[in-house]
Every structure is written in structure tokens, then in C-alpha cells.
Amino acid sequence: MKNELPKWADYILLPLINLTVAFIVAGMVVMLVGENPFEAAYILVRGAFGYGGGIAYTMYYATNFIFTGLSVAVAFHCGLFNIGSEGQAIIGALGVALAALTLDNLMPWWIVFPLAIIGSALFGAAWAFIPAWLQAKRGSHIVITTIMFNFIASSIMVYALVELLKPAGSMAPQTRTFEQAGQIPKLDWLFELFGSSLQGAPLNLSFFLALIMAFLVWVLIWRTRFGYELRTTGTNPTAAVYAGIPPVKTIVITMLISGGLAGMMALNPVMGDQARIELDFTAGAGFVGIAVALMGRSHPLGIILAAILFGMLYQGGAELSFDMPNISRDMIIAIQGLVILFAGALENLFRPSLIRLFSRFSRDSDNTLAEAA
Amino acid sequence: MADQFSKAAPAIELSGISKNFGPVQANKDIDLVVEKGTIHGIIGENGAGKSTLMSILYGFYQADSGTIKIDGNAIKIPDSQAAIAAGIGMVHQHFMLVKNFSVLENVILGAEGGAILNQGIALAKAELQRLEEDYALDVDIDALIEDLPVGLQQRVEILKALFRGADILILDEPTGVLTPAEADHLFRIFEQLRDQGKTIVLITHKLREIMAITDDVSVMRQGQMVATRKTSETNVEELAKLMVGRSVLLRVDKDEAIPKEEKLTVKNLTVKDDRGVVMVDNVSFGVRAGEIVGIAGVAGNGQSELMEAISGIVTPESGSIHLDGKLIDEYGSADPGALRKRGMAHVPEDRHHVGLVLPFSERENAILGYQGDDAYTSGMFLKMDAIEADARAKIEQYDIRPPVTSLKASNFSGGNQQKIVLSREMERDPVVLLIGQPTRGVDVGAIEFIHKRIIEMRDAGKAVLLVSVELDEIRSLADRTLVMFAGKIVGERGPGASEGELGLLMAGIEDGEEKHE
Numbered sequence: 001m002k003n004e005l006p007k008w009a010d011y012i013l014l015p016l017i018n019l020t021v022a023f024i025v026a027g028m029v030v031m032l033v034g035e036n037p038f039e040a041a042y043i044l045v046r047g048a049f050g051y052g053g054g055i056a057y058t059m060y061y062a063t064n065f066i067f068t069g070l071s072v073a074v075a076f077h078c079g080l081f082n083i084g085s086e087g088q089a090i091i092g093a094l095g096v097a098l099a100a101l102t103l104d105n106l107m108p109w110w111i112v113f114p115l116a117i118i119g120s121a122l123f124g125a126a127w128a129f130i131p132a133w134l135q136a137k138r139g140s141h142i143v144i145t146t147i148m149f150n151f152i153a154s155s156i157m158v159y160a161l162v163e164l165l166k167p168a169g170s171m172a173p174q175t176r177t178f179e180q181a182g183q184i185p186k187l188d189w190l191f192e193l194f195g196s197s198l199q200g201a202p203l204n205l206s207f208f209l210a211l212i213m214a215f216l217v218w219v220l221i222w223r224t225r226f227g228y229e230l231r232t233t234g235t236n237p238t239a240a241v242y243a244g245i246p247p248v249k250t251i252v253i254t255m256l257i258s259g260g261l262a263g264m265m266a267l268n269p270v271m272g273d274q275a276r277i278e279l280d281f282t283a284g285a286g287f288v289g290i291a292v293a294l295m296g297r298s299h300p301l302g303i304i305l306a307a308i309l310f311g312m313l314y315q316g317g318a319e320l321s322f323d324m325p326n327i328s329r330d331m332i333i334a335i336q337g338l339v340i341l342f343a344g345a346l347e348n349l350f351r352p353s354l355i356r357l358f359s360r361f362s363r364d365s366d367n368t369l370a371e372a373a
Numbered sequence: 374m375a376d377q378f379s380k381a382a383p384a385i386e387l388s389g390i391s392k393n394f395g396p397v398q399a400n401k402d403i404d405l406v407v408e409k410g411t412i413h414g415i416i417g418e419n420g421a422g423k424s425t426l427m428s429i430l431y432g433f434y435q436a437d438s439g440t441i442k443i444d445g446n447a448i449k450i451p452d453s454q455a456a457i458a459a460g461i462g463m464v465h466q467h468f469m470l471v472k473n474f475s476v477l478e479n480v481i482l483g484a485e486g487g488a489i490l491n492q493g494i495a496l497a498k499a500e501l502q503r504l505e506e507d508y509a510l511d512v513d514i515d516a517l518i519e520d521l522p523v524g525l526q527q528r529v530e531i532l533k534a535l536f537r538g539a540d541i542l543i544l545d546e547p548t549g550v551l552t553p554a555e556a557d558h559l560f561r562i563f564e565q566l567r568d569q570g571k572t573i574v575l576i577t578h579k580l581r582e583i584m585a586i587t588d589d590v591s592v593m594r595q596g597q598m599v600a601t602r603k604t605s606e607t608n609v610e611e612l613a614k615l616m617v618g619r620s621v622l623l624r625v626d627k628d629e630a631i632p633k634e635e636k637l638t639v640k641n642l643t644v645k646d647d648r649g650v651v652m653v654d655n656v657s658f659g660v661r662a663g664e665i666v667g668i669a670g671v672a673g674n675g676q677s678e679l680m681e682a683i684s685g686i687v688t689p690e691s692g693s694i695h696l697d698g699k700l701i702d703e704y705g706s707a708d709p710g711a712l713r714k715r716g717m718a719h720v721p722e723d724r725h726h727v728g729l730v731l732p733f734s735e736r737e738n739a740i741l742g743y744q745g746d747d748a749y750t751s752g753m754f755l756k757m758d759a760i761e762a763d764a765r766a767k768i769e770q771y772d773i774r775p776p777v778t779s780l781k782a783s784n785f786s787g788g789n790q791q792k793i794v795l796s797r798e799m800e801r802d803p804v805v806l807l808i809g810q811p812t813r814g815v816d817v818g819a820i821e822f823i824h825k826r827i828i829e830m831r832d833a834g835k836a837v838l839l840v841s842v843e844l845d846e847i848r849s850l851a852d853r854t855l856v857m858f859a860g861k862i863v864g865e866r867g868p869g870a871s872e873g874e875l876g877l878l879m880a881g882i883e884d885g886e887e888k889h890e
Contacts, residue, residue: 223757225750228737232744236730241686242721243742244710359394 005355011302015295015343017350019309022342026335033326040320040327047319048312052191053199054319060203060268062304062311064282066210067265068289069307070217071258073298075142077221078254079234084131084146085262086286087153091127092263093277094160095119096270097175101165104182112181116271117209117264124263125256127153132255136248142255150286161279175276184272204272206264213261214300220257230254262286291340294347306343313339382445384409384541384572385430390439392425399425401596403439407541407589412563412573414583414604417593417616418788418816423576424466426593427543431463432456443541462534466545466814468526472519476512476529477501480536497536504535508565523672524555531562542566543574546814548582553844553876555671560586578616578816580609581845592616616817627828630852632661634698636836637683637805642692644675644682652678654860655692660805660836665827667851668840671879675860676840677722680809683838684719685709697804713742718798720791722809722840728794731783735773736764738782739797746801767796772822788819795823799830806830809840824850844872844879 005014027037048058068085075082099116131145161173170176184204191197221227233240233250240247269281288310295309296302317332342349385407392400399422407413417423428434430441432450440447443459450456456463470479477494480501486493501514510528518526527547534542548556563573563586575587583590584604591601592615600615637660644653653675660666668676681687683694685701685708694701696715709719719742721727729738740749740760749760764778771792773785782790791811798806811827812820827850831837841847847854848870856864856878864878 223755224753225744225755226753228740228744228755231733232730232741235732236726238726239728239730239741242684242709242719242727243744244685244708244713245744 005351005358009354009358011297011299014347014351014354015302015306017354018295018342018347019339021350022339025342026338029331029334029338030327033331035324035326040324043323044316044320045312046316047323048316051199052194052196053201054315055196056187056191056198056201056203057315057318058308058311059207060201060273060311061314062307063203063207063210063268063272064265064285065288065292065307065310066214066304067268068262068286069292069296069303070210070213070289070300071262071265071286072289072293073296073300073303074217074221074230074261075254075258076293076298077227077234078230078251079237080132080135080251080254080258081143082128082146082255082258082262083143083290084128084149084153084259084286085265085289086282086284087146087150088124088127088259088262089265089282089286090150090153090157092120092124093157093266093270093281095121095123095263096266097165097277098123100178100182100271101175104179107181109181109183109185113184113205113271116182116267120263120266121260122263124266125260127263128255128259129252132252132259135255136251157277158279161277165277174278178271178275182271183275184267186272202269202273204268206268206272209264209267211304213264214304217261218300226250226253262289265289288340291343295343310336310339381409382442383407384411384444385574386442386445387426387430388440388442390426390429390436390441392422392429392434392436394425398596400429400436403593403596403598405591405598405601407572407574409444409572410567410570411588412567412575412586414575414577414587414590415593416577416580416583416590416612418578418786418818421593421616421816422596423593424545427463427545427574427576430456431461431543457537457539460538460540461543462531462537462539462541463543464527464530464534464545464547466547468530470518470526470529473517475515475517476521476532477514479518479529480514480533482533484537500536501532504532507569508535508562510562524551524558527551527559528562540570541572541574543576545576546578547575548577548579553872556582580612580817583612584609613817625824625828625849627850628832630664630831632664632852633834635659635661636697637838638693638695639683640693640695642679642682642694643690644678644687645690646678651690652860653682653689656857656860656862657692658855658862658865660838662804662834662836663831664852665831665837665839665850667847667854668838668857669844669847669854669875669879670842670857672842674857676857677809678860679857680719680722680807680838680840684717684721684807685712709742710745716802716804718801718803718806720794720798720806720808720811722813724790724794729782729790732781734779734781735768735785735793736760736778738793739764739767739778741797743797743801767793767800770800771796771826786816787814788816791815791823792819795826799826803835805836805838807838807840810842811839812841812843812846844875848872848875 030037030040047054049055068089071085072082096116096119099112099119103112103115127149131142131149134140134145135142158173161175165175166173167176184206186198187203187205187207188198221231229245230250232243232245233247237247265285270277274281292303292306292310295306313336317336321327321329321332383406385405387403387405390400390403403426415423425434429436430450432452432455435451441450448459450459471482477497481493481497486496498514505511510532512525512528512532518529531542547559551559566573577583587604589601590604590607590612592599592612594616640657642653642656643651646652656679670676678687682689696717701712725731730741743749749756761778767773768776768778773789773792782793785793808827811823815823827837839847839850852868854866854870854875855862856875858879866875
């Protein structure tokens with residue numbers, strides 16, 4: 001029991017402390033450029049949650065981060081650090097395009113969409129397969145290989161757009177615009193239910209797909225035999241071998257699932273928003289997914305909350321740079337970076353002192369607990 | 374010598390020490406006085422709070438209340454640096470050594486004496502030479518740790534503590550991994566240290582050691598200090614009773630074995646380790662239903678590798694194994710899962726790294742290896758209710774404490790962790806039961822229970838193969854004993870073999886031929 005926090009402190013209090021510190025430091029940055037940090041915070045929150053369109057945009061960004069966060073988390077549970085969600089999402093877009101470009105003239109959206117889901121997942125999974133195989137069979141470290149595969153993926157995308165997918169005569173490195181059937185329906189009705197509207201925000205059905213995947217990931221990890229095996233492999237590899245769990249198979253399947261989830265992220269911007277593949281459509285969502293998974297403690301519920309937080313930073317940040325010209329777009333990225341730093345990389349910064357604090361103050365309640373038992 | 378120190382302040386004086394971990398009160402208002410220049414034993418079951426108390430003394434934990442006096446001075450020990458500064462050294466149960474460093478490098482680790490190593494190393498060498506001579510420690514200081522047997526690694530830990538100027542040495546279960554001969558050597562070192570004025574605190578749950586080596590003994594039970602005695606004025610029975618709170622059966626009652634057909638047949642088995650070194654060398658034997666075959670030997674003579682090969686964790690180099698009359702052909706690609714289905718249960722000797730997944734809950738550990746069994750899964754889903762019910766039943770049956778299925782395995786004491794593994798492996802009606810070090814790091818009460826269970830398995834007609842470095846355990850449980858030395862089986866003895874006889878075999882001295890050396 002020595003190094004543990006109560007669950008609520010681990011999942012809620014600690015992230016909140018990290019977040020507060022991140023915002024304090026970010027506030028100092030804002031002060032440095034001569035703006036009022038409280039006003040900036042107000043604009044940021046209002047921009048993200050203050051009106052229908054803002055909320056819709058926040059949820060749109062969050063959709064991306066849920067997919068990539070889940071992707072990173074699944075691999076985490078198996079002891080694998082998948083840095084390659086970005087590349088897997090990029091390649092996933094090719095799967096989306098395959099379905100949308102070939103079928104959008106022939107079939108209704110409700111056939112194209114499921115096929116695009118399958119396409120994105122298969123392409124993403126295929127891209128994760130090679131690093132997984134190299135890790136499982138050859139011991140090539142998955143962090144290194146997945147990073148390299150990100151570069152390869154973005155080069156492949158440039159090649160595919162310029163040489164293969166670009167309509168003849170077009171100057172822009174992007175595919176043709178998908179027909180109506182190649183687009184995922186927006187969630188206008190949801191917002192109209194609350195008497196609001198999307199106000200042009202690209203929030204679409206893939207938001208619900210992300211929530212469903214979050215639930216399925218929870219089921220996979222804590223309720224299936226394979227989930228048990230992947231956690232065993234990730235937590236104690238020697239015990240996994242003892243238990244007859246084949247490491248190669250477990251690592252490869254886990255990475256296929258992880259890559260598939262990352263690939264599905266492509267649905268949201270490609271089919272749900274731009275209705276075509278543009279360069280850099282991922283906008284770094286694969287990397288944000290790492291921070292989201294860390295902050296969400298690799299638990300689907302935590303990932304959803306962390307994804308919404310980062311969605312807020314993206315959306316509110318855009319409004320902030322619009323309203324406060326002193327705070328440039330780069331400044332927003334710096335603030336996002338601070339949150340990633342404190343919530344992700346430094347997530348254990350305050351853990352030891354918090355544990356000490358808890359062990360000091362929890363004695364009374366524990367005594368009553370012990371008596372009750 | 375004793376007179377000289379009797380008037381001095383005690384080396385350690387603890388009063389009113391309490392410590393809680395969450396709902397568990399590990400130490401409750403503990404008083405302890407350790408006189409200077411004595412060997413003081415602290416004995417108690419696993420989970421009695423011995424290690425916690427010593428960790429407080431060494432600065433790993435902070436006591437919630439109470440005071441610590443060293444040599445009569447009240448001090449605070451916020452971390453291990455402070456403990457070292459106060460002259461306290463600790464040798465942990467699990468060694469804290471860097472395996473691919475030399476002895477010298479390990480000893481100076483954290484006390485390098487500056488950024489440039491040369492000077493520190495020269496000084497350290499001289500000092501180490503002196504220490505080794507003074508205390509007959511006899512370790513090659515340029516050897517790599519990974520090349521040293523466990524007994525020598527332990528001496529390196531002792532050297533480390535002495536090098537840092539320790540006057541008080543705390544040793545946590547130091548003989549757990551040693552042969553009787555190595556343990557004897559260790560005790561001689563203790564005596565030397567005591568005669569030079571050092572104070573030794575020995576944490577153990579082995580009553581024999583307490584009687585053999587200590588001057589005083591303190592008994593802990595359930596976080597409390599229940600008694601302190603002069604060792605010369607007490608006896609094994611009294612101590613055991615104090616530890617457990619009731620009388621304990623130190624000998625195992627069992628009827629004569631009635632062996633039936635052979636269930637496990639090992640023929641000409643050879644196993645190599647990762648580096649290609651032959652660890653099991655052309656070994657053949659059989660285990661029949663209804664008997665316990667014990668494999669005695671000094672740790673590291675191939676027993677672990679033998680168990681791993683039979684259980685399917687490693688692939689043997691050559692030879693054959695039959696389970697229940699059928700050749701195990703999975704060995705082309707070792708597959709413990711397939712073997713388990715055919716009735717091979719395995720209690721691994723290292724429960725922390727092999728037998729359990731420590732951060733998993735008790736109930737999750739209770740299905741490890743059987744996660745594909747119909748009892749626990751339907752299709753791809755785990756049957757959560759069935760798993761929970763099964764875990765509850767086992768907790769009841771094996772008296773696993775605390776009886777909480779959702780508690781992480783790491784939060785159970787050693788004895789209860791072992792019960793989790795045993796209940797899992799024993800309750801699936803296996804044909805062959807492999808058991809490695811069943812009572813390593815397990816307290817007296819649990820040892821009694823585990824031994825009874827093993828006998829029950831035998832009487833239920835299971836073929837039991839028992840590997841243990843505890844000679845007492847082998848002698849009291851096994852119906853036949855095989856002795857392994859350097860990868861070979863060097864002898865077989867019946868139930869009546871004496872400790873001396875087996876001890877000689879374990880040392881590689883075969884059937885009398887080298888007895889005169």
C-alpha cells in the first residue's frame with residue numbers, strides 16, 4: 001500500500017493539480033506579453049464552451065484525440081509505447097479515401113461510412129503491423145520504429161496526394177471533394193435539440209463512433225480474455241510466458257488494435273469535415289493522443305475527459321489568438337505544450353508529495369475502516 | 374567483550390513506534406532495545422511488521438509516531454543517507470546490486486569520493502582489503518556480480534554496509550537463498566563482526582537460526598512486539614508459540630506413501646540457458662502418482678531450469694518428457710498453456726516475477742494461466758461473476774488474508790501470496806504438480822498449512838515434484854529425494870536420509886568417495 005493514492009485522487013485530484021500548475025505557468029506567459037491572464041482564461045473557456053459552435057468545435061477536436069488517445073492507451077496496457085498513432089492515422093486516411101472515392105457516387109452514406117470505418121482501421125492496423133512484428137520477433141524497439149514510420153507515412157501521403165490522388169489539372173496536393181455520400185452527417189440535430197446550432201462547426205457522427213470505441217476498449221481491456229492477456233504481458237512478461245500467453249501474438253494483435261484505432265481518427269477530419277484528404281489533416285492529433293492517454297491514465301473514461309480538455313485548448317486557443325492579437329497562434333501552441341508537459345511528461349511530478357500528504361492525513365479514516373472490517 | 378559494552382547506551386532504542394499503511398497497521402506502539410555488540414534476532418510471521426520496523430530504522434519509511442535513539446542519541450532518520458550517517462547499514466532480502474558491475478564498483482556506488490574515480494577506487498581498494506581480512510569475507514573484489522553465487526553476492530552487500538562505516542548491521546532474511554554451509558559461513562562472519570563490537574539485527578522467520586546465532590530475540594506478531602527474551606533462556610517451542618499465538622506443529626504428520634503408476638517420466642533431459650551453458654545435464658527420473666519426489670540441492674545447480682523445462686517455459690536441448698504416459702511433443706515450441714490443459718500444474722519458485730502479476734487484483738491472479746478455461750471465459754469474454762465466486766471460495770478454503778478479492782496481489786504478505794498461487798494450481802485437479810520453493814519467505818503458520826496441503830495432494834493421488842533449497846522441507850515432505858549438483862542428479866535417497874548425508878551430496882561429494890578430503 002505504500003505507493004498508492006486513493007482512486008479518486010489518482011484519477012481526478014492529481015490531473016487537476018497538474019492542470020492548475022500548467023495554467024499558472026501559462027498565465028505567466030500571458031502576463032509576459034502584457035495581457036491579463038484572467039481575461040485570457042475567460043476568453044479561452046468562453047471560446048470553447050460559451051456558445052453552440054464553440055462547443056461543437058471543442059467536441060470535434062476531442063473526437064480526434066479520443067481515437068488517438070485510445071490507440072496509445074491500448075498499447076500502453078501491453079507495455080508498448082506506440083508513438084506512431086500519427087503515422088497510423090495518416091495511412092488510415094488512405095483507407096477512408098479508398099472507400100469514399102470509389103463508392104461515393106454509387107451508394108448512400110450509410111453504406112460508405114461503415115466501409116470507410118473498416119478501411120481506416122485496416123490501413124491503420126497494417127501500418128502498425130510492421131513495427132509490431134519487428135518488436136515481437138526481432139526486438140527492434142517500438143518507440144524508434146514507430147517514430148520512423150511517422151516520417152515514412154507522411155512522405156507516402158505526400159506522394160499519394162501529388163502523384164496518385166490529385167485530380168488532373170489541380171494545383172493543390174489534395175484529393176477531389178467527396179460527394180455527399182462520401183461525407184459523414186453532421187450533428188445539427190443534436191444541437192437543435194438544445195435550441196442551439198452547430199454554426200458551421202464540423203462536429204459529425206464520428207464523435208459517437210469515438211465514444212463507442214471508448215466503451216469497446218474498456219470492454220476489451222477489462223472484460224475479455226485477450227485484454228487480460230495483453231495486460232499480463234504488459235505488466236509482467238515472465239508471468240505471461242508462465243501463463244501460456246504467447247508474447248509475439250499478443251504484441252502483434254495489440255498493435256493491430258492500436259493502429260486500427262489511430263487509423264479511425266482519419267474519419268473525423270477527412271470524411272467528417274474537409275470531405276477530402278488534405279496534407280497535414282492530422283494536425284498533430286497522434287502526438288496529442290500520447291498526452292491524452294497519459295493524462296487519462298489509459299482509462300477510456302479518463303481519455304474522453306482529457307480529450308475534451310485538449311479540444312477546449314484547441315478551440316478556445318483559436319478564439320484567444322483572434323481576440324487578443326498579442327497572443328499569437330504560436331503562443332497558443334506554447335500553452336498547449338505546457339499542458340502536455342505538466343499533464344503528460346511531468347504527470348508524476350506531484351505524486352510523491354501527494355502520497356505523503358495522504359498517508360499523513362488518512363490515518364483517522366483508516367482506523368474507522370479497520371474497525372468496520 | 375560483553376562487559377565492556379554492557380554499561381554503554383544501547384545501540385538501538387526504539388520507543389512507541391507506530392506506522393500505518395492505509396487501513397493496515399503495520400507497527401503498533403513498538404519498543405525495542407538492542408544492546409551494543411550483540412546479535413539481536415527479530416522473529417515473526419510474514420506480515421508481522423518486521424520489515425516495516427527495519428525500514429523505519431533505515432529511513433525508507435517515516436514512523437507515524439515514536440522515537441528512535443541510536444547510541445543514546447535521539448535522532449530522526451528521514452532517508453537512508455541519514456541512516457548511513459548514523460552508522461546503520463542494511464542488507465536487503467533482495468540484493469541491491471548492479472549485476473554487470475564489479476564488486477568494487479558496487480561497493481563504492483554512492484560513495485565514489487568525487488567525480489574522478491581513480492582516487493576513490495584506490496582508497497576503496499585498500500579499505501576493502503582491510504575489511505575482507507578483518508571479517509574473513511573472502512570475495513574477489515574485481516569479480517562481476519553476475520558471476521558470483523548468491524552467497525558471495527550477499528557478502529558484497531555486507532561489505533557495502535561496512536565500507537560505509539556501519540556499526541549496526543540489519544539483515545533481512547539473509548539465509549533465504551543460502552545453502553546450510555553458506556549459512557554457517559555467514560554466521561561465522563556475524564560472530565566475527567560482533568566480536569569486533571558491531572551490532573547485528575537479524576530479521577528472520579527461521580527459528581533454528583535464532584537459536585543458533587543470536588544473543589537476544591524479539592518476537593513480533595501482527596504489528597506488535599509481543600516478547601523479548603535472552604536466547605539462552607528460551608526454546609523453539611516457546612518462540613513458535615509466541616509468533617503464531619498458538620502451538621504449532623513443527624513436524625509434518627504423514628502416512629507412508631502408496632505410489633501407483635508413473636505420471637511424469639523424464640529421460641536424458643538436457644537444458645541450456647540463454648548463454649548456451651548446460652544447466653541440466655542428461656537427467657532421468659520418474660514421479661509416480663501418490664508420491665512426493667523432492668529435489669534437493671544448492672540453489673543454482675539446475676533445479677530451476679529443470680522445472681522450467683518440465684513446465685514448458687523453456688525448450689530443452691534434448692531428451693524427452695512424458696506426462697501421464699504420453700510424450701510431451703509441444704516441446705518443439707515450449708507451451709506452458711497446452712501443458713496446463715493436460716494436467717501439469719506449476720507453482721513457480723519466484724512468485725513475484727513468475728507466479729503472480731503483482732499489480733493485478735487477487736481474483737485476476739487466481740486465474741493466471743487458466744484464463745482460457747471454460748470455467749472463467751465464455752467465448753472471448755471473461756466470466757466476471759464466476760471468477761469472483763471462484764476467488765471467494767479459494768480465499769475461504771486457503772484462509773487467504775485479507776479476504777478481499779479486489780486487493781492487489783502486491784498488498785498481500787508473502788505467505789498469503791503463496792496461498793494465492795497454491796490455491797490456483799492445486800484446485801484444478803492436476804495430474805502432476807510441480808512445486809518450487811513452496812515456503813520461501815513464508816511464515817511459520819503458513820508453512821504448516823502449505824505442507825499439509827502438499828501431503829493432501831499426494832494422498833489424493835497426484836504426482837508431486839518438489840524443489841526446495843530448504844533441506845528440512847525436503848526431508849519432512851519427500852518420499853524420495855534426488856540431489857542435484859552441477860546439473861546432474863548425483864544421488865537418490867529414501868525418506869530416512871540424514872541431513873549430513875544429503876548435505877554431502879549437495880556439495881558434490883558423491884557416495885563417500887571423496888569423504889576424506
